[in-house]
Structure formats: structure tokens, C-alpha cells
Amino acid sequence: DAKTTQPPSMDCAEGRAANLPCNHSTISGNEYVYWYRQIHSQGPQYIIHGLKNNETNEMASLIITEDRKSSTLILPHATLRDTAVYYCIVSDANTNAGKSTFGDGTTLTVKP
Amino acid sequence: NAGVTQTPKFQVLKTGQSMTLQCAQDMNHEYMSWYRQDPGMGLRLIHYSVGAGITDQGEVPNGYNVSRSTTEDFPLRLLSAAPSQTSVYFCASSYRRNQPQHFGDGTRLSIL
Numbered sequence: 001d002a003k004t005t006q007p008p009s010m011d012c013a014e015g016r017a018a019n020l021p022c023n024h025s026t027i028s029g030n031e032y033v034y035w036y037r038q039i040h041s042q043g044p045q046y047i048i049h050g051l052k053n054n055e056t057n058e059m060a061s062l063i064i065t066e067d068r069k070s071s072t073l074i075l076p077h078a079t080l081r082d083t084a085v086y087y088c089i090v091s092d093a094n095t096n097a098g099k100s101t102f103g104d105g106t107t108l109t110v111k112p
Numbered sequence: 113n114a115g116v117t118q119t120p121k122f123q124v125l126k127t128g129q130s131m132t133l134q135c136a137q138d139m140n141h142e143y144m145s146w147y148r149q150d151p152g153m154g155l156r157l158i159h160y161s162v163g164a165g166i167t168d169q170g171e172v173p174n175g176y177n178v179s180r181s182t183t184e185d186f187p188l189r190l191l192s193a194a195p196s197q198t199s200v201y202f203c204a205s206s207y208r209r210n211q212p213q214h215f216g217d218g219t220r221l222s223i224l
Contacts, residue, residue, distance in 0.1 A: 041218065
């Protein structure tokens with residue numbers, strides 16, 4: 001599975017959009033991009049995933065560049081409850097999703 | 113639907129003791145995994161299973177055993193606990209490949 005690179009920390013003002021980048025320059029054609037978040041020490045929570053097209057759900061939007069070497073998770077109107085560690089991972093379509101490797105993630109702090 | 117249930121939530125062991133961390137899911141998921149998370153770090157994969165009777169090693173399998181006799185249960189055994197295994201352990205499951213993982217609330221394990 002491809003490795004990912006994320007900034008260690010980011011701040012965002014409450015009510016503004018939070019844009020979290022992820023670099024996955026060695027991603028292969030079969031690999032999906034997943035985003036999870038972990039609030040305090042709870043179990044990680046799934047946010048969104050995609051292969052090549054941009055995706056949107058009730059929590060966030062995922063923008064994947066055309067060459068698929070990077071992506072951005074967008075929280076359109078960040079709240080204090082969005083303060084968490086955000087993990088970007090890639091997983092091969094032909095392997096078990098549970099084989100995904102989590103890096104250290106980005107700590108997002110939403111400030112009033 | 114209880115999701116992924118991990119027991120116990122907390123445990124303190126002495127060096128050399130053995131114990132089993134329990135993980136059960138009621139979503140009929142084929143794929144299950146165990147991760148450990150050390151303070152301030154991301155999740156590292158210990159072992160995973162693609163179905164009953166099938167298991168494989170992740171990044172950090174040494175000192176741990178797993179088995180998968182049923183679809184629902186995926187216990188993690190510490191053979192001879194060491195202080196380096198002090199960590200938070202998360203179990204996760206997913207329906208099939210390319211599906212998001214559902215995580216339990218974790219087991220906080222301290223080894224003295």
C-alpha cells in the first residue's frame with residue numbers, strides 16, 4: 001500500500017472551511033483514498049473515501065487531483081467538535097481494507 | 113446493532129502474564145483487524161483476518177497471536193506481556209474490500 005504524507009497540525013477558525021491536505025505520490029491505480037478521524041482517544045471514525053472522482057457526503061468533501069498524487073479533505077463549516085486527528089490512508093482494491101496503514105495524521109484544532 | 117465491541121476497556125498486567133483481548137462484531141463483516149496505538153502516534157496494524165479460519169500478520173505482529181474461528185469474533189492474545197506492549201488496542205471490521213472500517217472503543221492496556 002502507498003504511504004501518505006500529512007502536515008502534523010493545522011488550525012481553523014470556527015465556521016470556516018477546513019482544508020486538510022494529503023500527499024500520496026506513489027498511489028497505484030487500484031488504491032482508494034480513505035479519510036478517518038479520531039476524537040480524543042476514541043476509536044477512529046470513517047469520514048469519506050474515493051478512487052478518482054471527487055466525493056461528497058454529509059460530513060465532508062474529498063477532492064482528488066487528476067494525477068491522484070494528492071487529495072484534500074474539506075470540512076465546509078468547521079465546528080469545535082471537529083477538533084480531532086485526521087488520518088489519510090490508501091488501500092489497494094485487491095486486498096483487505098483492514099490491511100491499511102495509518103500514519104500519524106493531522107491534528108486539526110478548531111478555534112472559536 | 114452493537115457494532116464492534118471490545119472487552120475489557122481497561123486492564124493492568126504484570127510482566128510475563130498472558131491475556132486475551134476480546135473483539136466481537138454483529139454486522140456480519142468478513143474483514144477484521146487489530147491495531148495498537150502508542151501515545152501521540154498513529155495506529156499500527158498487528159494482525160488481520162479476511163474471513164473465518166484465515167489470518168495474516170500486519171506491521172507489528174511479534175508477541176501477539178490471533179485466531180478467527182467464527183465470523184463474529186477475533187480475539188488477540190498476548191503470550192507473555194512486556195512493558196513495551198503498553199498501549200491502546202483497537203479492533204476494526206469491514207464488510208468487504210474497499211469498504212470503510214468500523215472501530216471499537218479500544219482496550220487500554222498497561223503492563224508493569
